[in-house]
Amino acid sequence: MINVTKTFLPPLEEYQAILNRAWEAGWITNRGQLVKELEQKLKDYLGVSNMIAMTNGTLPLQIAIKALGLKGEIITTPFSYVATTSSIVWEGCTPVFVDIHPEYLTIDETKIEAAITPRTTAILATHVFGNPCAVEEIDVIAKKHGLKVIYDGAHAFGVTYKGKSIFSYGDVTTCSFHATKLFHTGEGGALFFKDHTMYDKFFYHHNFGHKGKEDFQGLGINGKMSELQAAMGLAVLPYMDVILSHRKNAIFQYLNELTTQKTIKIRSETEWNYAYMPIILENEQQLLRVQEAMNKAEIFPRRYFFPSLSKLPYVSRTNLYIADQIAERILCLPLSHDITATEIERIDQLIKA
Numbered sequence: 562m563i564n565v566t567k568t569f570l571p572p573l574e575e576y577q578a579i580l581n582r583a584w585e586a587g588w589i590t591n592r593g594q595l596v597k598e599l600e601q602k603l604k605d606y607l608g609v610s611n612m613i614a615m616t617n618g619t620l621p622l623q624i625a626i627k628a629l630g631l632k633g634e635i636i637t638t639p640f641s642y643v644a645t646t647s648s649i650v651w652e653g654c655t656p657v658f659v660d661i662h663p664e665y666l667t668i669d670e671t672k673i674e675a676a677i678t679p680r681t682t683a684i685l686a687t688h689v690f691g692n693p694c695a696v697e698e699i700d701v702i703a704k705k706h707g708l709k710v711i712y713d714g715a716h717a718f719g720v721t722y723k724g725k726s727i728f729s730y731g732d733v734t735t736c737s738f739h740a741t742k743l744f745h746t747g748e749g750g751a752l753f754f755k756d757h758t759m760y761d762k763f764f765y766h767h768n769f770g771h772k773g774k775e776d777f778q779g780l781g782i783n784g785k786m787s788e789l790q791a792a793m794g795l796a797v798l799p800y801m802d803v804i805l806s807h808r809k810n811a812i813f814q815y816l817n818e819l820t821t822q823k824t825i826k827i828r829s830e831t832e833w834n835y836a837y838m839p840i841i842l843e844n845e846q847q848l849l850r851v852q853e854a855m856n857k858a859e860i861f862p863r864r865y866f867f868p869s870l871s872k873l874p875y876v877s878r879t880n881l882y883i884a885d886q887i888a889e890r891i892l893c894l895p896l897s898h899d900i901t902a903t904e905i906e907r908i909d910q911l912i913k914a
Contacts, residue, residue: 618737
């Protein structure tokens with residue numbers, strides 16, 4: 562059986578050796594030594610200055626909206642995972658959907674200004690499959706209209722744009738460290754931000770609002786990463802270059818075999834992370850035929866993202882031509898740290914057939 566992805570598991574003895582440090586300290590939560598070490602190593606690896614590790618990848622989105630004091634409408638993309646939209650609604654704001662670029666699949670920056678109203682307070686866009694949004698153009702729009710910018714970078718670990726970490730753009734970027742991601746902590750995530758003066762606010766929002774042990778400085782929830790999660794991250798991080806290299810080679814093989822197959826276009830001046838291998842079929846019927854043939858062969862690609870988020874039951878339904886069409890036609894092929902050339906060749910032959 563070949564699934565759409567596979568969790569990278571470091572050698573068990575290496576994970577256990579790191580866990581032993583938590584056992585010896587008798588400290589497995591509330592920001593022990595492992596969480597702090599992981600944060601520092603991630604900042605060094607990614608080339609960023611400010612981050613807070615959290616227990617999953619959705620809470621950073623919710624905390625960012627809360628901490629930035631966003632109200633009213635937030636312009637966003639319909640082509641992302643549900644957490645992007647649900648976080649907006651959860652925090653009492655209204656998502657306003659803008660269609661996507663037909664090749665990059667990120668929010669179409671040329672359509673953002675037309676969606677801005679007096680109630681607009683922010684733009685929340687997704688670096689789809691790790692492909693950067695038009696960050697410079699979005700920055701110009703945001704400054705012109707006095708808007709905050711949050712990027713959902715769940716797929717964007719390790720991506721650089723014009724020589725800088727993609728997490729350096731916008732007011733806030735969030736990332737997922739879920740077990741299915743390139744870098745993972747089993748379950749986890751992080752919030753990255755430009756303005757260091759915001760650190761205390763982001764921090765207390767993720768730690769119940771605490772100000773010391775017996776005082777509170779504001780509203781908070783529990784978003785803390787545990788030592789068990791951090792230990793997994795510390796065990797995985799040394800293998801990132803190997804993971805990225807294997808996935809890069811796998812994608813090159815896919816592209817060499819499927820020379821006529823449409824896929825995502827990566828924005829120029831991007832050092833991509835080879836996080837996903839999406840193909841865009843001619844129509845939904847063709848997609849379903851390909852999916853059925855693969856499933857019969859015990860191969861399980863994923864319709865990612867489907868359906869368009871503008872069709873969710875708790876938002877105002879919006880017809881967005883490009884996003885709706887792409888959502889019906891896109892299929893992510895199996896890709897992992899150890900997928901073999903033989904497996905890729907088999908998948909390619911099934912698609913061609």
